Amino acid sequence: MPTYSVVVDIQLRDGIADPQGATIERALPVLGFGGASGVRVGKVVRFTLDGADEASARAEVEDMCERFLTNPVIESATVTLTPQEP
Amino acid sequence: MPTYSVVVDIQLRDGIADPQGATIERALPVLGFGGASGVRVGKVVRFTLDGADEASARAEVEDMCERFLTNPVIESATVTLTPQEP
């Protein structure tokens, strides 16, 4: 069975306030880092997945995102799937 | 002054325990998702940065990573910098 490296990049939806990003953005100039704006913090989940083929592996990951890895009320995800060298 | 889109991808270093990843990994089969292993959870910080040029913008971001966004003892960061269309 082929194996895929999966990267799920989870971001807050546009328009949803980002308390982590806001905190970092407030801190940066105080700490001497100027010029940054629009800070948003997301999450990345990486794993290895066995799947019959790329389409079914992708379908499984998307289902995972929808039902588990993200909360669609506030988050959305981008999935990247790379076949691993055998 | 040019503006850059910055993506900082922060991961735990190899060998450093990732209890969150391990817990997600244990949960997946119970939730009906089979075949996933080696789950690791990271963080992504995205922002816009004004900088004199790409080299100095990158230097600032790396300094930020080293001293503020990560603790290099347990985390490593990959920085991607893209010039924004004016």
Next chain:
Amino acid sequence: MSAPVPLHRSLGLTDDELERIVEILGREPNGLELAMYAVMWSEHCSYKSSRIHLGRLPTEAPWVLVGPGENAGVVDVGDGIAAALRIESHNHPSFIEPYQGAATGVGGIIRDIFTMGARPIALMDPLRFGDLSKPRSRWIAEGVVSGISGYGNAVGVPTVGGEVVFDATYDGNPLVNVLCLGVLPTERLVLGQASGVGNLAVLLGSATGRDGIGGVSVLASAGFEETEDSAKRPSVQVGDPYEEKRLIEACLALLDAGLVVGIQDLGGAGLTCATSETASRGGVGMDVDVSAVPRREAGMEPFEVMTSESQERMLAIVEPEGLAAVQAICERWEVRATVVGRVTEGGALRILDGFDGPVLAEVPAASLHDDAPKYDRPRRRPAPPSPSADELAAPADPAADVQALVADTSWIWRQYDHMLFLNTVIGPGHDATLLRLRHPVTGADTGRGMALTTDGNHAWCAVDPRRGTALVVAEAVLNLACVGARPLAVVNCLNFGNPEHPEVMWQLSEAVDGLAEACRGLGLPVIGGNVSLYNETAGVDIDPTPVVGLLGLTGPIAHRPPGAVLAAGAVVLVVGPEPEPVLGGSAWGRLRGAPGGALPTLDLELHGRVAGLVAGLVADGALLGVHDVASGGLAATVAEMVAASATGLVADGPDDAPWWFSESPSRVVCVVGAAVVAGVEAAAAEVGVPVLRLGTAGGDVLRLGGFATLDVAALRGAWQDRLPSVLGSGTVSG
């Protein structure tokens, strides 16, 4: 080219120590055996520099069920309940990764408590950080506090108090001490002992990774060298409070079901320590199948498995017949349980590759502990700190000095769940914490209370470690009195510099004597402790910092203690002797750049009477506010009360800095209604304790006689802003 360093030396063993090992084994040790001796004979595990001194501490009292030497001390607190108490340091790991260093410190101390069969119910965190004007100190302080918050809250043990001091002596070496209190039904007390040949050693909890390999000797016993830290970057341990929470529940369920004959946590020196300690305590041997140990990483060597400090693991000794039941309980709590050892006859600890496989190491289990070297290291009295605060000129702006001495610590403890379990009658922010004493299994309320405080004062101990330590014990006793409690038992954490420096050994030895004298004088047993040495940076030692944790008891709690506040219109008294006009080691002296001078004397007998009197007054509900006089003297004590309650005070007193700033012991500020004054004075007279009428609470100024006048709102604002103005809005590591 220079000759390669011999293996034993690179593992931290001296040539003499190697010789000793050869003598014990009657042959040259192999690499695995050497690694096991190296971790077990490290300063951290063997107390090789301090053991000969610790023997001078008083450890006995009728109520002591378990004294020093076990995972935690245990005392009988009545109604079929025993209390387990322990304090430990996690100083060095917290310097490198403040969040995880502090978090794993919390995890470790909690395991020590439930190892005894006790449910952990409270944590305290005495902390010492460097000067907050330095970015690195702020970075460490924020990381440590969030680590304690992140781990303690999630594991479900409330952090009900602690201490914090910021001082340049800790710039390169913070102190993160953590104390844990647990309660158990007296009959459930278990010891970390293996017995019964043929019984199984079951490893519970997390898989083993390369966490803190060599950490015991590298992280815990070597001084910090900032420049080197990327070269010998240690494998930092990461805490998992969720695993620990499940471990607590599973282990307590195993103990309730009577399925465990002995249990031991895995801490420093990991499996090597846990297997050899259980075996040698029980006078048996153990075979350990290193190949059975579940691993987190591929390709781990036996020595890595045997010395790994991966967190959240326990070793339970169970009878073979009980194994299935043990596994069922562990499965319910989703805790991994793997048989990794067997109890054997004789006293050998054998490490095997498969129970029937080749022997990788074989050493007498007891030799790893009992034969560890003990050093009587040279001692020399250091030059006392200078200049002397007793020679300071009168302050130019006394009000500013008073204001500079007070800080609200709620920025820290608001981040800690301090209310879980519904026991917290008086939480952080007062002199001591008061908890309801309830039965750990039935939940039945005894109506009585348990009180806790942690105290330390490096400034006093730098001037005179012996008297300074005694004064620290005395302060702890008064802190308990302020919540109506009488002291019962002491634990201590001795944070000192490099023991190879004779000055540090002198300080350590003196501090132990001071601790012993005060405890003897007050009738208190020392039931446990921890020694943290090599607290130095670039050859400079920290000030000696013994920290004591004191547990006390109250009778039925009929009144909620009032706390360190004022009430408008009330009369403010100082119960206790007139202050000695000395300022050595005082907070005000330090503020003015004069750390030296004379320490006040301590009359233990009088001190005991003051404490008893105050505890009684609080228990009777006679007081509207109460606060003992400590760091910063009477001036800071009343300023804290004014700030906390936003209520002014007009006090009488001389225009004399030593009178207001002296940290002379055995004094307590008591706030009483006008009608009660005479009664309090009579009660004090009966036990021969002087009482001073200091003044009357109310109004919007704090007036310290003709010495200083402060605006209440400004004082309160400065007090509140002290920490938030520098912490909580992001920090950088350097």
Next chain:
Amino acid sequence: MVFPGTNCEADVVHAVESLGASGTLLWHGDATVGQVDAVVVPGGFAHGDYLRTGAIARFSPVMGAVAAFAAAGGPVVGICNGFQVLTEARLLPGALQKNRGLSFICDTTALRIETTSTVLTSRCAPGQVLRIPINHFEGNYTCDADTLARLRDEDRIVCTYVDNPNGSVADIAGVCNEGRNVVGLMPHPERAVDALLGSADGRPLLGSLLDAALDRAGVP
């Protein structure tokens, strides 16, 4: 109700028992809630709060039973982590994000009761202010503008902070479902049942829940 990582279950039992009810603990792996008259999803860190608070817990077998119990009108209250679980399970709208300022807060707050027609607030007066402890890192209530408008229109904001500690939209501390029998709130009423510990203001809240439970049990 107990998930691995839950830690306020004994406190909730203690609190409701001090009000005269009797509490039993339900296990996350059970497929039923048994014969209870009300369910409390208590606080803590179910499954370590890993990934997102409540994200794993909501898949527990018992949650199906809780959903059915709620659908049949049974009173369900989620406190703190329990509130987070109920939002993940979509039994309540919105989500709880990290606090503004990114720090954990344990403190006693002033809580204003916004509606009395819920299973948790029937014994209160509208506008009444209670002193109730909070204890959370992720209590910053978030929802989209439409949801907020609906919550307002339908009088489903149960309680608000007088002095917003965490950045919650519209100062929201607790909300209820359309049926008003499922309530989630971040503050911990069970921590305020005894004046000796500082506040007894949680009693009317838990008392309301017991009224609803009695009602359902058919006890007059």
